[in-house]
Structures are given as C-alpha cells and as structure tokens.
C-alpha cells in the first residue's frame with residue numbers, strides 16, 4: 129500500500145513503475161552509445177535499493193507528481209475529442225460532459241456557445257483548462273503545505289543546529305529544476321528557507337543583500353531564530369545544472385549548454401554577494417556560500433565543498449551519483465560514515481581543487497544531510513523512470529511569472545521567471561517565451577502565462593498595491609509580446625495569495 133498523501137482521494141494511475149521500467153532501454157548518449165547510469169550501473173534492468181532511500185516518501189511524491197501532471201496532460205486529448213464533436217446538436221452538453229469527466233471542471237459557456245460560428249475555439253479552451261488545472265492543483269496541495277510546515281520546523285531546527293539562521297537558494301528558472309525543494313533536495317517549506325529562480329542562475333545580488341539585512345535585523349530585534357551575538361551564519365546557495373546524457377544540447381539554455389560557463393557564472397554571483405556584504409558591512413565572516421550542480425537526467429547532485437575560509441572551487445566537489453554507487457549494498461551506518469568521509473576527504477584534494485582545509489562542522493553536517501536526501505531522489509528516478517527521465521529536454525506546461533506557486537513544485541510543470549517588473553526580468557521572460565514558441569505555438573497551441581504575486585495581509589493596503597503591480601506587469605507583457613497576443617497565441621492569468629503558506633488562491637481579473 130502507498131502512504132496516504134495529498135491527492136489520494138482521486139484515483140490516478142501511477143507514474144511508470146519499475147515493473148514496466150524493466151522494459152525500458154538505456155537511453156542513447158550524445159555519441160550514440162547506450163548510456164551507463166552514473167549511480168546504478170545495472171539500470172535499467174535491475175532496481176536499485178539504497179538503504180538510506182526513503183521509500184514511503186518516494187511513493188508519496190510519485191503520487192503527487194502523477195496527479196498534478198495528469199491534470200495538465202489530459203487537456204490536449206480531451207480537446208481533440210471536443211473538436212471531433214463538430215457541430216453536433218448537443219455540442220455544449222457533450223463537450224462539458226467530457227470536460228467534467230476527464231478534467232474535473234466545465235468549459236466557459238460563452239466560448240462553447242460561439243463554436244457554431246467559427247468552429248471550436250481550441251486556444252481559449254486550452255488556456256482556460258490549463259489555468260483551471262493550476263487552480264485545482266494549488267487547492268489540492270495547499271493541505272500538503274500545512275504538513276510541510278510542520279516538517280519544516282524540524283528543518284529549521286537542523287539549520288540552526290548546523291549554524292545557519294537563514295538559507296537562501298537560487299536556481300535556474302529551467303522547468304527541470306522546478307522540483308528542486310520537495311524532490312531533489314527534499315527540503316520542506318520552512319520559515320528559514322528562501323528560494324528564487326533566474327535564467328542561468330543569474331540571481332539578483334542586491335536583492336539578496338537586502339534579504340541578508342532583513343534577516344540580520346530580525347535577529348537583532350527579535351532574536352529569531354538566533355540572537356545577534358550567537359555566531360550563526362546566513363547561507364547563500366546557487367544551483368546550476370547540466371545534462372549527463374547530452375551535455376552539449378540539454379544543459380542550461382541560458383549558458384548555451386556549457387556547464388563550465390554555467391558553474392562559473394553561478395560562482396561569480398555567489399562571490400559578488402559575499403564580497404558585497406564584506407565591503408559594505410565588514411562582516412563577511414557571517415555569510416557562507418555553497419554551490420550545487422544538478423544532472424537533470426538523473427537528478428543526482430554534486431556539492432562543491434567550501435574550505436575553512438568559506439571559499440569554493442569548481443574542481444572540489446562531492447558527486448552524489450558516485451556516492452550512491454559506492455554505498456549501495458552497505459548498511460545504514462556504513463553508508464552514512466562513507467558519506468561523511470567523502471566530505472572530509474574532498475577537502476584534501478590538491479591541484480586545481482586545492483583549498484584551505486575543511487569547512488566548519490555545521491557546513492559538513494548540512495552537506496551530508498543534502499547528499500543523503502538526494503540519494504532518495506536518485507532512487508526515485510531509478511524506480512519510476514528506469515534511471516533517466518524520458519523528458520530529457522523542456523516539457524513545461526505553463527510559464528509562471530512573479531512569486532511562483534509554492535504548492536506546484538514538480539519537474540517540468542512550469543518555466544518559472546521571478547520578476548517584479550518586465551524591464552528587469554525581460555531576459556528570463558524572453559527565454560521562457562522562446563521555449564514555449566517551440567513547445568506550444570509550433571503545435572498550434574497558445575502560451576499560458578500565470579502571473580502570481582503574494583502579499584502580506586498584516587501590512588495595510590499591501591493587497592491593493594499587489595493587484596496594481598500584477599496588472600501593470602500583465603500590461604507590460606502584452607505590450608512586449610503583442611505579435612503573440614494578436615495571433616491569439618498568448619493567454620494571461622492573474623492571481624494573488626496571502627504570503628502565509630497554504631493560503632487560498634485569489635484570482636485577479638486582467639483588464
């Protein structure tokens with residue numbers, strides 16, 4: 129039996145399970161040879177069982193992924209059936225029956241009723257169905273967020289115990305990283321965890337310096353989560369990505385699939401952040417930086433281990449696929465010990481990766497926790513997909529603009545661009561639109577774009593100001609992509625949410 133989790137009330141078929149995955153062929157690498165899985169060499173013909181992988185959580189996450197994605201993936205087949213109904217007498221009724229049965233909602237009546245004039249308006253029905261799937265998904269998983277918050281309290285305790293009073297993670301906006309927190313790193317929603325996504329992991333250094341100031345002020349004023357004299361640190365993490373199967377085509381689009389360039393760019397921003405604080409506040413010792421690389425084909429991470437001065441090297445890292453392979457078959461204690469040893473040993477490497485000794489004890493413990501969490505994810509991909517994701521490239525269902533949906537963090541569900549104004553976020557937006565011109569427009573489907581911001585209900589007037597901001601962003605997007613808009617190939621949806629996690633979604637009409 130699977131664990132009970134969000135989505136269990138709706139019977140949904142499972143993601144491809146290993147019994148079926150046995151029939152899967154190893155994918156071809158870029159040079160045409162069959163790939164060898166970096167963590168489990170016997171894949172795809174044998175199932176991996178790592179002693180530290182959390183099977184119950186993997187089962188629950190598989191159901192979440194399947195039920196969220198299924199809401200979106202049923203849309204096109206249903207629309208094909210609707211289009212085939214043609215001008216039958218009871219078209220509206222039949223179309224709505226199909227929609228209710230397979231999608232769980234009705235189509236907008238006005239759109240169906242117009243069908244007899246110019247035929248079925250597939251782009252409008254498609255977009256409205258995507259936005260309905262999104263709203264239903266948020267509703268379904270807001271319950272889950274409350275559970276995560278409870279779990280997050282133990283994450284907060286772990287972070288403070290490791291000597292961190294805030295962790296701020298920036299990743300690439302690529303949809304394949306959308307499951308970074310719940311899946312790849314297994315980090316629940318938490319008060320001490322901030323997240324953002326930017327094309328190519330080119331995060332906003334100034335914004336993060338402001339966030340650092342807010343975190344330090346809070347410690348000074350409220351003593352939360354640690355007092356200002358306690359010596360805990362603010363940790364800034366950057367996550368870049370590459371593809372082991374096809375490194376020169378399926379890597380980070382923002383860096384032309386050049387993993388070295390992607391790494392260097394992320395490291396450079398981390399160093400600018402740290403240096404910026406040191407220069408302005410002469411207290412650089414209170415910040416730590418960490419660089420993580422992700423293989424989007426297997427979800428295995430590598431963690432670049434800082435030295436005793438907190439400095440990073442592109443050449444000094446622990447590869448978790450290697451660790452999985454090395455510890456497979458060990459008992460839990462041996463496996464844990466091997467992971468801790470790997471982190472210690474990497475600090476002794478010479479040559480280009482040489483650094484000034486080991487990082488502090490809390491950093492080593494945090495890295496070990498992240499690596500152990502990620503072992504479960506490597507096994508998740510092995511168990512549900514035969515080791516490698518079948519959608520090795522882009523397959524996002526919509527573009528998410530603004531603050532993003534905390535509830536919907538699943539691989540390839542959305543291309544996420546975190547932005548406050550279109551002028552500032554235009555590079556990220558353009559990358560997203562380029563991806564969707566290929567994914568949707570070339571197939572005759574429009575681009576669904578969901579603009580979403582959160583507000584603080586404690587601050588008077590904030591909600592009204594956020595609505596105005598959202599409408600301003602929507603108008604700027606329409607102006608920038610007027611060609612798509614006039615061709616009926618761009619649909620926008622606006623929503624806001626109180627920043628308290630698990631709050632209901634409030635739709636904002638876009639004039």
Ligand SMILES: [Zn+2]
Pocket residue numbers: 300301302327328329369379380381382
């Ligand atoms: Zn990227």
